[in-house]
Amino acid sequence: MVLSSGSLLLLALVLGISSLLSIAEAFASVRPDRRGGPLGTSLDVEPAVVAGAVATAGAAAWWLSGADGRAERVRYAEREAEERERQEERERLAYVEPREAWREEDLRAYDGIDATGPLLMAVKGDVFNVWKGRNFYGPGAEYNIMAGRDATRFLAKNRLEEESDKEREVALNIAERANLEVWYWTIKNKYQHVGRLEGYDPKSTEM
Numbered sequence: 001m002v003l004s005s006g007s008l009l010l011l012a013l014v015l016g017i018s019s020l021l022s023i024a025e026a027f028a029s030v031r032p033d034r035r036g037g038p039l040g041t042s043l044d045v046e047p048a049v050v051a052g053a054v055a056t057a058g059a060a061a062w063w064l065s066g067a068d069g070r071a072e073r074v075r076y077a078e079r080e081a082e083e084r085e086r087q088e089e090r091e092r093l094a095y096v097e098p099r100e101a102w103r104e105e106d107l108r109a110y111d112g113i114d115a116t117g118p119l120l121m122a123v124k125g126d127v128f129n130v131w132k133g134r135n136f137y138g139p140g141a142e143y144n145i146m147a148g149r150d151a152t153r154f155l156a157k158n159r160l161e162e163e164s165d166k167e168r169e170v171a172l173n174i175a176e177r178a179n180l181e182v183w184y185w186t187i188k189n190k191y192q193h194v195g196r197l198e199g200y201d202p203k204s205t206e207m
Contacts (some may be wrong), residue, residue: 035133125200
């Protein structure tokens with residue numbers, strides 16, 4: 001059971017008062033009234049003892065008041081550890097062995113249909129595992145048309161529809177090649193490089 005801050009503070013005060021009462025009881029003595037009157041009760045307690053009790057009660061209150069914060073830090077650390085384990089498991093499932101060269105038909109098996117597996121895409125002759133961007137390239141996502149294939153021309157043209165055979169025969173212009181450079185470096189800096197695309201012609205995209 002986890003106590004609230006208010007309950008912990010109240011407990012600390014009770015402990016402090018209890019300590020003071022115990023000390024008072026231990027040092028209480030009955031002395032005669034100096035004027036000859038009836039006997040009276042007085043507390044014969046050293047100031048240092050009282051101060052120590054007060055300090056103990058204060059320390060207890062301080063420690064208990066921080067219990068909620070300590071418990072929250074423990075829960076936060078546990079959540080972080082669980083998230084690290086989940087991330088490591090996702091990385092393990094999405095891992096693909098890098099190759100020196102990939103054929104475009106090899107990429108088709110990694111188009112994101114496997115919801116936890118690798119997701120490959122070729123850009124400007126390089127093949128990347130973009131599984132971390134599954135929300136962009138996975139099934140139903142905006143850029144899914146680029147998954148499991150060479151996405152170079154799609155990115156250069158900022159295009160999300162298939163080109164016709166006639167359109168594919170037209171070389172990229174300078175503006176499209178410049179646009180492709182921006183996409184290429186964005187993807188290269190974000191995702192894992194797993195090899196080269198076989199048959200890629202560098203002249204088709206060079207500036």
